[in-house]
Amino acid sequence: MNHQIVVGRHTVLSIDDLAVLRANLEEQRLFRQEQLQQIAGAATVRTVAAPERQAASQLAVRDKLAASARMVLADVEAALTRMDQGRYGACHLCRGPIARERLMIVPQARYCARCQQVKEAGR
Numbered sequence: 001m002n003h004q005i006v007v008g009r010h011t012v013l014s015i016d017d018l019a020v021l022r023a024n025l026e027e028q029r030l031f032r033q034e035q036l037q038q039i040a041g042a043a044t045v046r047t048v049a050a051p052e053r054q055a056a057s058q059l060a061v062r063d064k065l066a067a068s069a070r071m072v073l074a075d076v077e078a079a080l081t082r083m084d085q086g087r088y089g090a091c092h093l094c095r096g097p098i099a100r101e102r103l104m105i106v107p108q109a110r111y112c113a114r115c116q117q118v119k120e121a122g123r
Helices: 015-049 056-085 100-105 113-121
Strands: 004-007 011-014
Touching: 011 015, 011 100, 015 056, 015 100
Parallel strands: none
Antiparallel strands: 004 011
């Protein structure tokens, strides 16, 4: 039986949906953790092996990659925490539901599509 769970006041997710979303988030978490380890390892090897050959642009790219991976990892971990606390699927701005379809595409989403657009327009 595929029970429905109401999350974030109106977002309806099945137990199967939540299991798929959790598995996706855990896979993303593992990927980002491994990515950060590889970046850190590559930085150590390059620094020890030939610091004079490291171009500033390579260092900048590595730093931006690491910062991006840390940001996504934090978003993924926050989504898993919201799941554990029963707050998953509610928009952080309007407190309304985040559409199931959006969560299936971006499982770490903090905002509904409307609020995401407003937030991005305000940048």
